Amino acid sequence: MKKTRISTTALDFDRPLVTVDVVIFSVLDDTLKVLMSRRPARVDERAEPFPGRWALPGGFVDVAQDCTLLDCAMRKLQAKTGVTAPYLEQLGSWGSADRDPRGWSTTHVYFALVHLPPAAWASDTTGLNESRWTAVDEALREPLAFDHNGLLAAAIARLRNKVEYTSLPAFFLPEPFTLPQLQYTYEVVLGRPVDKSAFRKRMLDAGFLEEAGMQGGATGRSAVAYRVKDRAQAVAFPRTFKVSE
Amino acid sequence: MKKTRISTTALDFDRPLVTVDVVIFSVLDDTLKVLMSRRPARVDERAEPFPGRWALPGGFVDVAQDCTLLDCAMRKLQAKTGVTAPYLEQLGSWGSADRDPRGWSTTHVYFALVHLPPAAWASDTTGLNESRWTAVDEALREPLAFDHNGLLAAAIARLRNKVEYTSLPAFFLPEPFTLPQLQYTYEVVLGRPVDKSAFRKRMLDAGFLEEAGMQGGATGRSAVAYRVKDRAQAVAFPRTFKVSE
């Protein structure tokens, strides 16, 4: 028996599931870390996929609540970390028939760079929303839910690549920050030391910083503090670090 | 009245529409062109959105036919152009409540670089699948269907940006091609002349080309012909063109 349809298009075909996942990076303890979320355990007869596995924070788009995909990503980031205005960039989208056992599904992956007050670093290991900050290499070593190993690897690759020629690491620091602090952050993410003189020339010549007073450490000379002029976007340098060899 | 559900997750919420759009670029007549497709005219009482407007080629993901989003994009590209193995890269995804009058919708945008035999350049201005190659600036000037002005602008920006530091324009040429031909293609896309000596050094040093005999023009000296070693991906140069100024 066929339904009769008048004045509408044929939209009654199967629609894929639509989700958003957020890769939330931060730097702590000399390490690049990512926020992972544990899939709920099997609580009753309902078939939640990958029970107990670690996964990227994310979930279904709520068409009643989210006006855009970016809204949805910000909502999930806010819910997990309380951060409201971080660096947030779309990484890409993945979709296939078999990435989710519940059916043909798509995910829109965003990646965020945040800095958190130390208090927020406490792992939440209780209840249904268990989450944890994990060193990126460690997170990749174990099998994650869905295709999240692939998504996370892509996010790490994109971040490491962009750090070579952009001001992205500035978003890992609370403002104002000093150039030595910024250099340290670059070195953590790149995993190698960077020459101080070349680094400072590059940052100051790029012109994305503005002075914001002085900042003294526990010991040694005080440093000039800086703020980024335009918090909304990163700056690209004309060359990558370490061109030769 | 509530349905009783056993042994299944709650997936009976509203799902967004899921589409794929493809921005297909090519170079002809000294111009960067894009393939545009006309939305069907209003044929009966069914409400096809944006009747008669120009749009990027695309459409709904067919969960029965497409295994992945990339499959879907390749299927649409193949259907429009007959091209099977071009350069195809994901640009990003857009999704919001109001970009499609039929409801909350998402689109996954891919961009393709193709070279076509001159015969395929004929515009198909008949029937329901009218399509046309249009200069990119011209295509952007008129109001397109949906948010396609924005999608196209993003694709053009990404292409122009990547051409500054990658071997992408090689995909606009049928193999084998000569360095003067490749340089000409760069100049068309960049919209400015490029120094011959610097260009040749850059291309040959990048090491993505392999020789493939000689190729003579109608007049003048013959040129060495080249093929790209790895047709699957573009090469990134360590610097952009024209750093200074």
Next chain:
DNA sequence: ATAATAGTGTCTCTCAGACACTATTAA
């Protein structure tokens, strides 16, 4: 004064751009 950290100066090497030069082909 010393330790510790912030910041600068100088040298060199690489490489892109500019541009003039040589090489090869057809008529």
Next chain:
DNA sequence: TTAATAGTGTCTGAGAGACACTATTAT
């Protein structure tokens, strides 16, 4: 031989890396 195009050589300047130097602060 000339026109047209392909390809090379040489100079210069910008800028990154290396690394030694100076500057400022607390003890």
